[in-house]
Amino acid sequence: METIDKKTVWEGRFIRSIILTYKDHSGNLKNWEAAERVNCNSIIAVVPVTKNGELLLIRQFRPVVNNFVIEFPAGLNDKGESLVDAAKRELIEETGYSADDFIFLCEGPLSSGLSTEILSVFLAKDAIPATSKLKQQYPAEETENIELIKTPMSELHDALEAFRKGGDYIDLKIYGLVELAKKYF
Incomplete structure (x- = not known):
């Protein structure tokens, strides 16, 4: 299983909304909605x-x-x-x-x-x-x-x-x- 792509849907001052595309245990591609921080480590x-x-x-x-x-x-x-x-x-x-x-x-x-x-x-x-x-x-x-x-x-x-x-x-x-x-x- 692994993440193979990431797309930004929306970005603000401190967070962004992303769609992660990953390969599941059967090899199928799936999408996952997530949030990540912007401008910090x-x-x-x-x-x-x-x-x-x-x-x-x-x-x-x-x-x-x-x-x-x-x-x-x-x-x-x-x-x-x-x-x-x-x-x-x-x-x-x-x-x-x-x-x-x-x-x-x-x-x-x-x-x-x-x-x-x-x-x-x-x-x-x-x-x-x-x-x-x-x-x-x-x-x-x-x-x-x-x-x-x-x-x-x-x-x-x-x-x-x-x-x-x-x-x-x-x-x-x-x-x-x-x-x-x-x-x-």
């Missing part, structure tokens, strides 16, 4: 943990699901930017925290039936409030209205359940990524 997410053992989560409105979502800081990996540099930048932009110790946790597709996105995830150990110089260098994006949530790891499930009961969505990646991060503590 990939996407990253950061699991930030403070020196006091608090997880840093964010809460932001996501128009696609018409609701607030609790998630880890994440963003696009700009072309020419390393994955770690993207993780450092997104951590500062979205939480106002920085860290010196970034550990690769995992990478893989997010929604392999819909998107070509590959997510790379890093643990940011011993996160501390960023200096004013770093915050000026990496200001929060104007299009994002982000609320920072700090919660001890031991209270994570209760905190997430309270947000869920309050009507927010919880990004399912949180549960697995926290388990991956635990091996470093």
Whole structure:
């Protein structure tokens, strides 16, 4: 099985809609609708943990699901930017925290039936409030209205359940990524 052709149906500023033609297990040609990112290499997410053992989560409105979502800081990996540099930048932009110790946790597709996105995830150990110089260098994006949530790891499930009961969505990646991060503590 292999993809043999890709055609762009529509392209916007950040995503494009594509039709992939692939050969199935019987040798038949099939088409698959998908989305892919434009003008970036990939996407990253950061699991930030403070020196006091608090997880840093964010809460932001996501128009696609018409609701607030609790998630880890994440963003696009700009072309020419390393994955770690993207993780450092997104951590500062979205939480106002920085860290010196970034550990690769995992990478893989997010929604392999819909998107070509590959997510790379890093643990940011011993996160501390960023200096004013770093915050000026990496200001929060104007299009994002982000609320920072700090919660001890031991209270994570209760905190997430309270947000869920309050009507927010919880990004399912949180549960697995926290388990991956635990091996470093």
